[in-house]
Amino acid sequence: MSAVLNCNITFIGGGNMAQALIGGLLARGLPATRITVSDPVEKIRLLLAEKDVHTTDDNLVAIRDADIVLLAVKPQYLANILKALKGQLEGKLVISIVAGAEISTIAHVLETERVVRVMPNTPALVQTGAHGLFAKEAVTLQDRELASQVMASTGLTIWVNSEAQIDAVTAVSGSGPAYFFYMMESMIRAGKNLGLDEKVATALTLQTALGAAQMAITSSNTPAELRKNVTSPNGTTQAAIEVFDHAHISQNIQAALAAAQKRSQELAQELSDSIK
Numbered sequence: 001m002s003a004v005l006n007c008n009i010t011f012i013g014g015g016n017m018a019q020a021l022i023g024g025l026l027a028r029g030l031p032a033t034r035i036t037v038s039d040p041v042e043k044i045r046l047l048l049a050e051k052d053v054h055t056t057d058d059n060l061v062a063i064r065d066a067d068i069v070l071l072a073v074k075p076q077y078l079a080n081i082l083k084a085l086k087g088q089l090e091g092k093l094v095i096s097i098v099a100g101a102e103i104s105t106i107a108h109v110l111e112t113e114r115v116v117r118v119m120p121n122t123p124a125l126v127q128t129g130a131h132g133l134f135a136k137e138a139v140t141l142q143d144r145e146l147a148s149q150v151m152a153s154t155g156l157t158i159w160v161n162s163e164a165q166i167d168a169v170t171a172v173s174g175s176g177p178a179y180f181f182y183m184m185e186s187m188i189r190a191g192k193n194l195g196l197d198e199k200v201a202t203a204l205t206l207q208t209a210l211g212a213a214q215m216a217i218t219s220s221n222t223p224a225e226l227r228k229n230v231t232s233p234n235g236t237t238q239a240a241i242e243v244f245d246h247a248h249i250s251q252n253i254q255a256a257l258a259a260a261q262k263r264s265q266e267l268a269q270e271l272s273d274s275i276k
Helices: 015-027 041-049 059-063 073-083 103-110 122-125 139-153 165-173 176-193 198-218 224-232 236-246 247-274
Strands: 011-012 037-039 052-056 069-073 093-096 115-119 128-137 155-159
Touching: 011 015, 011 059, 011 155, 015 037, 015 041, 015 122, 037 041, 037 139, 037 176, 041 052, 052 059, 059 073, 073 103, 073 247, 093 103, 093 139, 103 115, 103 247, 115 139, 115 165, 122 139, 122 165, 128 139, 128 165, 139 155, 139 198, 165 176, 165 247, 198 224
Parallel strands: 011 037, 011 069, 037 052, 069 093, 093 115, 128 155
Antiparallel strands: 115 128
8 A cells, every 4th residue: 555655646526436435545544635636516525625635626737746547437427528638647547437438448538558447336435345457568567556556445456357357347246236235125025024024124134144245255165165054954045045046046147247247348339439
């Protein structure tokens, strides 16, 4: 983390993910004076100003002294933002967390090869994110380390071997929290149907999800092995698993993630076409 503590970081966009990263960086010791946020919404600027970071609504002013520029805007606003910053980022590392924005598109418009693409996920808001990163060969090891340190302020960082794998990361971890929330919804509903009070069903479900995740993280066993350890022959868990298997739940989950990956590829192409 030491290298990034000596950098000036500018966020283009001050939404939830930017705020999570800013909070993580401040907690890791980055001085607030080294952070600048540019956002057109006054309410967001005022909120961030309470953290003593610099705020502005002028992107060109924001990047003036930056070592790292982090793009954290909605995809539909990216084209105009990139065009306004064209040729202005020489000597600066660009980190993009914009969904669907390919490195080649960003690099072409900004006229720089120092671009790292990141697919984060929303648990970054509670410092437990899972972030997939990719950069082309033009990005140095030092720049990769800086990008890792920025993103690690809110969770796990994993570098993938090709940009195409970012679409897989999107399917697994980018969209992944929603899959678990869906499972939680279903378990809470089932608990209510079985006679539990909603608050009781909710508390049991959420704590079970937390406990299972913690066991999987800390155990030397795989999730498959952990599941088998809980599944006694002819027991209650086996009865439930058999229903899942009969409904082809595993196959359907795999098909769902494949659909998410395909849609990620389509959105990336649509965004690239709109910017060109």
